[in-house]
Amino acid sequence: MKRGSPILGMSTPPCGITTYGSDSEDESQVPLNQFYPYIRCGLCCGFLIDATTITECLHTFCKSCIVKHFFNSNRCPSCTIIVHETQPLYNIRPDRQLQDIVYKMIPFLEEFEREQMCNFYKKRGLAIPKSVAFSTPAPLASKRQKKDPVPQCVINIPPELDMSLLLDFVGAEEGINSYKPLERPYVRVSGDATIRHVELFIRKKMELGPTCQVDVVCGDQLLDHYQSLKDVPNFVGAEAVQDGFLVLHFGLVLSCLA
Incomplete structure (x- = not known):
């Protein structure tokens, strides 16, 4: 499945990032495309999905893109540094903080990606993982949980499972x-x-x-x-x-x- 977001084929999203001056309370809008070098994958040119960083040089790509790249090369696509002599996949790490930033800057991206993944599993007759099928609970549910707390089930974990x-x-x-x-x-x-x-x-x-x-x-x-x-x-x-x-x-x- 192509994990890089294809939405760049659309017109540029009509939104920007609000910033505040240090000496003034006036708001200013920064065009979203100024952040593209930091939130797009250098391989598929889509917005980052499952952002994954190479530990040797800290360049970040979509997880699926960089994994496919490393099956044919052991060098970083951006700076060509040798990531690992034999197993470059060992030197990549998920960057969840960057991925959260991308989803906040592109509000519809996370839901779009979830729909794409659900379609991927459905077309192949595979069970859709719960982590894909269900989104994060809405704030309303969180408030209700705080207002009317449900008794938690007490599970005794054996001490040997440490x-x-x-x-x-x-x-x-x-x-x-x-x-x-x-x-x-x-x-x-x-x-x-x-x-x-x-x-x-x-x-x-x-x-x-x-x-x-x-x-x-x-x-x-x-x-x-x-x-x-x-x-x-x-x-x-x-x-x-x-x-x-x-x-x-x-x-x-x-x-x-x-």
């Missing part, structure tokens, strides 16, 4: 097309579990065949099967854990046995 994982799918190598989306990237597991257990979990949920290999990366380190999850933060460093989650990036590559 690790919270965020499994970030970075893409599949060209030639790998048969797999299901990982609908629930957040997992609670034991710190004694190994990377091999994580790979088996991914293989089961995504219904991967024997010709497909799962590579798991944390930070800039490719993790080995035998490593336990509780040892990964010490092996990788502080960047391994974000907002209380151990962030594991994984990609699908063709097995050497294929």
Whole structure:
């Protein structure tokens, strides 16, 4: 699916960004096109969708665009720096703050992209992930929740499940097309579990065949099967854990046995 937004084919949105002078309360409008270099993908020229930044040079592109690019090249499309000698997908990270900015500057973009994704799944007879089908709750619902709080269900989490994982799918190598989306990237597991257990979990949920290999990366380190999850933060460093989650990036590559 083409993830870059095709709406640039339309006329320029009749809106601007309001700014305020430091010595005056007068408002001024800055044309939206002045921000294009910062909110458009250099590969598809559409507004950024799933903004993803290369850690080596901090250039940002649509996630699907940069993943496809790296299947044919290991250099940044903007500055041509070598991102990684063999696996450039290991050196990209989602930029959620920039994506939020893009959605706020282009109000109709997020809903447009959601419709495109729903159509993509429908045409292929696939189940639409809940994260795509449902939008963020409206402010009215939030107010109602505060006014009439609903008793929360108390769930006792076993003490041995002491690790919270965020499994970030970075893409599949060209030639790998048969797999299901990982609908629930957040997992609670034991710190004694190994990377091999994580790979088996991914293989089961995504219904991967024997010709497909799962590579798991944390930070800039490719993790080995035998490593336990509780040892990964010490092996990788502080960047391994974000907002209380151990962030594991994984990609699908063709097995050497294929």
